[in-house]
Amino acid sequence: MKLTPSVLELDWTEVEGKITRFIKDYVEKAKANGIVLGLSGGIDSSTVAALSAKAIGGNKVLGLMLPEKETYNPKDMKHAKLVAEKFGLKTEAIDITPALEALQRTIPIFDAGDKLSKGNLKARMRMLYIYYHANKLNLIVCGSSDKSETMMGYFTKWGDAAADISPIMDLYKTQVKKLASHLGIPKEIVEKPPSPTLWPGQTAEEELGIKYETLDLILYGLEHFMKTEDIAEQLGLQKDLVEGVKERWLKMEHKRRMPLTTKLQYRTVGFDFRIPFTK
Amino acid sequence: MKEKFLTALAQISCQRGDKQANIQKIEEYTERARRQGAELVIFPELSLTGYTIRDELYELAEKIPGPSTNAIEKIARKCKVYIVFGMPELSAKAQATIYNSAVLVGPEGYIGKYRKMHLPTHSVFEEKRYFRPGYQAGTFETAIGKIGLIICYDIFFPEVCRLTRLEGAQMIICISASPSVRKAFFEALTVARAMENAVFLAYVNLVGIEDGLQFWGGSRLVAPNGKIIAKAKYDEEDLVVGEVNYIDIKPVEAFVPTLKDLRPELFDKLKGKAEEL
Numbered sequence: 001m002k003l004t005p006s007v008l009e010l011d012w013t014e015v016e017g018k019i020t021r022f023i024k025d026y027v028e029k030a031k032a033n034g035i036v037l038g039l040s041g042g043i044d045s046s047t048v049a050a051l052s053a054k055a056i057g058g059n060k061v062l063g064l065m066l067p068e069k070e071t072y073n074p075k076d077m078k079h080a081k082l083v084a085e086k087f088g089l090k091t092e093a094i095d096i097t098p099a100l101e102a103l104q105r106t107i108p109i110f111d112a113g114d115k116l117s118k119g120n121l122k123a124r125m126r127m128l129y130i131y132y133h134a135n136k137l138n139l140i141v142c143g144s145s146d147k148s149e150t151m152m153g154y155f156t157k158w159g160d161a162a163a164d165i166s167p168i169m170d171l172y173k174t175q176v177k178k179l180a181s182h183l184g185i186p187k188e189i190v191e192k193p194p195s196p197t198l199w200p201g202q203t204a205e206e207e208l209g210i211k212y213e214t215l216d217l218i219l220y221g222l223e224h225f226m227k228t229e230d231i232a233e234q235l236g237l238q239k240d241l242v243e244g245v246k247e248r249w250l251k252m253e254h255k256r257r258m259p260l261t262t263k264l265q266y267r268t269v270g271f272d273f274r275i276p277f278t279k
Numbered sequence: 280m281k282e283k284f285l286t287a288l289a290q291i292s293c294q295r296g297d298k299q300a301n302i303q304k305i306e307e308y309t310e311r312a313r314r315q316g317a318e319l320v321i322f323p324e325l326s327l328t329g330y331t332i333r334d335e336l337y338e339l340a341e342k343i344p345g346p347s348t349n350a351i352e353k354i355a356r357k358c359k360v361y362i363v364f365g366m367p368e369l370s371a372k373a374q375a376t377i378y379n380s381a382v383l384v385g386p387e388g389y390i391g392k393y394r395k396m397h398l399p400t401h402s403v404f405e406e407k408r409y410f411r412p413g414y415q416a417g418t419f420e421t422a423i424g425k426i427g428l429i430i431c432y433d434i435f436f437p438e439v440c441r442l443t444r445l446e447g448a449q450m451i452i453c454i455s456a457s458p459s460v461r462k463a464f465f466e467a468l469t470v471a472r473a474m475e476n477a478v479f480l481a482y483v484n485l486v487g488i489e490d491g492l493q494f495w496g497g498s499r500l501v502a503p504n505g506k507i508i509a510k511a512k513y514d515e516e517d518l519v520v521g522e523v524n525y526i527d528i529k530p531v532e533a534f535v536p537t538l539k540d541l542r543p544e545l546f547d548k549l550k551g552k553a554e555e556l
C-alpha cells in the first residue's frame with residue numbers, strides 16, 4: 001500500500017448521505033425529539049452540527065455554546081453563531097465559569113497549577129450541561145470526536161467524548177476538513193488550528209507534536225496493519241515517531257471501552273453480552 | 280416446468296427482532312410483487328429477524344419447518360408464488376445450535392432450506408460465534424425450474440456456486456446482508472458467478488441501518504451473459520421485477536463453455552492445496 005494523501009479521499013457526497021441517514025435513523029429509533037451538541041466554533045462540532053441539521057432539520061438541533069472565562073475567545077463564539085445561522089440551529093449560550101469556580105472551591109485538593117486536571121474539569125462540566133439538556137428535552141447527545149483524536153486518546157475521558165452517538169468518529173481529522181468544506185462550513189473555521197480549549201493558547205497539533213496531515217497517514221497505515229518501519233520509510237519519518245504514535249494509540253484503549261471488570265459469571269458486561277443498540 | 284417467469288427482488292429493511300412485523304412486511308411485498316406478475320419473490324438474508332440480532336438469536340431461532348415458515352408458507356399458497364427468505368434456524372436435534380438458513384416455500388408448501396456454508400467472522404461480522412455452518416448445497420426442483428440457494432459471503436467462494444450449478448441449478452439465488460463498505464466486491468462477484476456458471480443469478484440485499492451498519496441494497500437479477508436484467512436502488516427499500524428466461528442459458532453455455540471444459544482432476548488438487556494453506 002502506498003501511503004499518500006489520496007488514500008484518505010472518499011466520496012464526500014456518499015459520506016454525507018451515510019452519516020445523515022445514520023443520525024436520522026438513530027434519533028427516530030430512540031424516539032427522541034432531536035439532538036443536542038456542544039458547539040465550540042471548531043471544525044468537528046461545526047461539521048457534526050451541519051450533518052445533524054441536514055439529517056433531521058436545524059430546528060430539531062440544539063447547539064450549546066459553553067464558554068468559560070480563561071479560554072473565552074470571541075472568534076470561536078462568532079464561528080459557532082455563524083454555523084448556527086447557516087444551518088438554522090437553535091442555540092443557547094451559557095457561561096460555565098460560575099459553575100466551574102464553585103466546583104473548584106469544593107475540591108479540597110484542587111490545584112490551579114495542574115493544567116490537565118483542571119482542563120479536564122471544563123470538558124466534563126460541558127458534558128454535564130449537555131446531558132442535562134438531553135434528559136430534560138429528550139434529545140440525543142451527538143458527539144464530535146473524530147478518528148484521529150479517538151485513536152490517539154486525545155480527549156477527556158467522560159468529557160468531550162461522552163455522547164450517545166459519534167457520527168464522525170470513523171473519519172480522520174484531515175477527512176473531517178474535507179467533509180466540512182463539502183458541507184459548506186465557512187473556510188475560516190475549516191482552516192483554524194484545532195483546539196480542545198482546555199487552557200488558553202492550547203492547540204492540538206502542538207500538543208500532539210505532529211501535523212494532522214502526517215498523523216492521519218500514520219494512523220491509516222496502522223489501521224491497515226502496516227509495520228511501523230514501512231510507514232516511517234514511506235513517509236520519510238523517524239521510526240521512533242511512528243512507534244510513539246502506535247504506542248499511544250494502543251495505550252489509550254482504556255479511554256475507548258467500557259470499564260474493565262473481571263469475569264465472574266455466565267455473561268458479563270463488556271465481555272460477552274452481545275446486545276444490539278436501539279430496536 | 281416453466282421456461283420463462285417474472286421474479287421479484289424484495290429489498291426490505293427489517294424490524295430487528297420483531298418476527299411478526301417482518302412477516303407482515305414479507306406478506307405486503309409478496310402481494311405487491313404478485314400484482315406485478317412475479318412468480319418468485321426473494322427477500323434478504325435473515326429477513327425474518329433482521330441481521331444484527333446477536334445474543335437475541337437464541338430466543339429468535341426456530342426449527343424449519345416451524346411457526347414462521349408455516350406463516351410464510353401460507354402467504355405463498357395464498358399468493359400462488361414461490362418465496363425465498365432468510366432466518367435463524369434452530370437444529371431439530373439440539374437446543375442452542377443455530378444455522379443461518381435460506382428457506383424456499385411455494386404454492387405447494389414448504390420446499391427446502393439451505394444452511395450458509397461460509398460464515399464471516401472477521402471485521403464487523405461474528406457469525407461463527409452463533410451459527411454452525413451448513414455442509415450441503417441447496418438445489419430444489421420446482422415448477423419454475425431448478426433453484427439453487429446460497430447466502431451472502433458464500434458468493435466469495437466460487438466453489439459454492441459451481442457445486443450448486445453442477446447439482447443442476449438454472450437459477451442461483453443469493454440472499455444477503457451486506458454493509459456498504461463491501462459494495463464493490465458484490466457488484467463484481469454477482470456478475471462473475473452468473474457468467475462463469477452460465478446461470479441466472481438473483482442477488483437480494485438488505486437495506487436499513489442496524490447497530491451502525493448500513494446495508495446498501497443494490498439487489499440485482501443477472502443474466503447468464505452478465506447483463507443486469509433488473510436492479511434495485513441503493514440504500515432504500517425497493518421492489519423490482521425482472522424476467523428469467525432459461526432459453527438464454529444455452530447460447531452463453533455454448534459461447535463460453537465453462538461447464539463442458541471443467542477439469543474435475545483440478546478439484547482434487549484444490550482440496551490438497553487448501554488443506555495445506
